[in-house]
Ligand SMILES: Nc1ncnc2c1ncn2[C@H]1C[C@H](O)[C@@H](COP(=O)(O)OP(=O)(O)OP(=O)(O)O)O1
């Protein structure tokens with residue numbers, strides 16, 4: 174009797190599970206449809222905007238002009254600021270050419286400069302290296318009095334002062350290391366009508382702590398000499414931003430005390446909620462926000478598979494540098510200080526003029542490497558992310574990631590150091606299976622560290638969408654694949670992909686993880702890989718279905734299962750290290766359903782193979798061929814002509 178009852182319940186449970194699965198699939202389909210429609214809608218809206226814009230300003234280009242928002246002005250009113258018919262336009266033009274030695278504005282620069290010259294408060298979101306500084310430096314040069322610039326790092330300040338000195342623009346700084354005499358001179362200069370400097374760089378700490386500075390600022394303000402306030406890296410105000418700095422929270426005092434001075438906040442990355450927060454903190458009533466397109470059209474994005482054999486990838490990087498970038502400047506980003514030392518040593522052995530750079534080096538060694546690289550005496554810096562903020566060499570022709578970054582934002586920022594002179598440059602990332610887990614254990618403590626890392630993994634694993642479109646989604650930007658112009662490996666070669674059914678593979682892998690867990694054992698990704706490839710203990714080999722796929726294919730499939738939620742991560746901490754294991758993901762149980770299938774896109778010639786072995790094949794157009802029995806354990810060759 175009891176047994177019958179249990180059977181009935183089991184039967185009902187099975188049917189509910191089956192139904193649930195169908196619902197889940199429907200939801201997935203609907204979500205996909207929703208994403209597609211939303212993106213179409215955005216595209217159409219953009220087109221409409223562009224059409225209106227070009228009707229208004231004949232000849233103005235829409236590419237990269239970014240989007241605008243702000244409650245104080247309509248879009249049409251804003252358009253006016255793209256023009257060059259303001260009282261100050263001639264002076265701007267002359268200084269752009271003669272002082273800054275630039276031939277023309279980059280997208281959004283002119284609009285930003287005009288808005289700031291008109292006394293508007295402005296937030297400018299522009300990708301790293303696009304030229305935000307010019308948007309306050311040029312107005313500073315063309316205005317009476319001086320511009321106050323708040324910068325988070327003394328090193329950034331020094332770089333800027335060096336640069337301004339080289340173009341004969343007078344600038345001064347006040348920071349913790351300023352001498353008394355220097356400070357005295359600067360403070361006196363603030364109200365001097367002979368204007369000994371056009372820009373005054375200070376740290377937020379100085380504003381927060383120095384009453385003397387505030388009182389001089391007030392005097393300058395009353396005398397009409399404080400022409401503008403620029404807050405660089407403005408996202409540091411917000412706790413939701415990625416580099417929160419407590420002293421930035423106190424900068425609201427500036428706008429409260431000097432309400433008539435226009436404020437310009439600058440950042441490379443800030444979501445709209447972070448900006449809202451900054452607006453509140455800085456007490457800017459209604460700033461106009463200009464957002465430039467994230468798209469750097471001169472950068473070529475490419476992902477290469479990295480073999481677990483690290484020798485091979487170094488050899489690959491070395492020949493790339495020798496053949497493609499001979500005599501050209503570049504950066505190789507690595508995961509750790511140890512890697513920086515070893516990779517640069519390996520590259521040196523191969524005759525490449527490479528030097529390491531990481532946080533643990535003596536400051537003088539760091540600046541020596543930086544200086545020598547800046548003056549082309551070193552070709553390649555092999556660096557950790559410590560080689561970051563403030564690196565502004567314009568002719569970097571390649572940024573190679575020996576290891577993936579910890580998020581797309583980081584990758585965008587790091588790779589974005591290439592091609593700042595607008596000339597073509599390459600951003601290549603080596604995507605290695607083991608690296609995922611090395612980084613994973615590093616970011617485990619961060620709130621959304623895993624999630625962010627997986628977006629980077631997705632970027633790399635992806636074979637069917639323009640690399641830029643993956644980034645665009647991330648930066649919340651409307652994207653049209655034509656904007657890539659074949660400047661990524663997917664657009665250039667990537668239409669050669671196939672959709673393969675990996676259901677049986679998924680079941681095999683899940684069975685391995687399940688078996689381990691039933692034996693109270695935890696498996697690292699390496700152990701799972703080896704078990705599946707039949708390299709585990711003989712006893713286990715008998716209990717599982719092993720595979721004849723190549724290592725790269727095995728790794729690609731396991732990565733896919735992790736991204737799709739059939740597997741998930743499991744960590745274990747010892748006092749010395751953190752271990753990464755694979756456990757069943759929330760979707761693993763779906764595999765028990767006969768009708769459930771898992772598909773995956775693979776590049777036809779991508780992995781080791783024009784021979785991808787699959788049990789079922791579907792072309793891009795959705796035609797099916799090959800063996801329909803997903804359970805078939807016999808693998809088949811995919812014909813090249815698919
Ligand atoms: N209109 C222009 N034409 C050519 N080069 C320009 C132009 N404007 C700026 N640049 C150059 C000068 C610098 O070498 C480089 C980067 O400018 P910079 O203002 O330091 O970037 P940024 O402040 O937007 O980047 P980050 O976010 O890294 O601070 O671009």
Ligand SMILES: [Mg+2]
Nearest residue numbers: 302305306405
């Ligand atoms: Mg900057």
Ligand SMILES: [Zn+2]
Nearest residue numbers: 639657661664
């Ligand atoms: Zn592309």
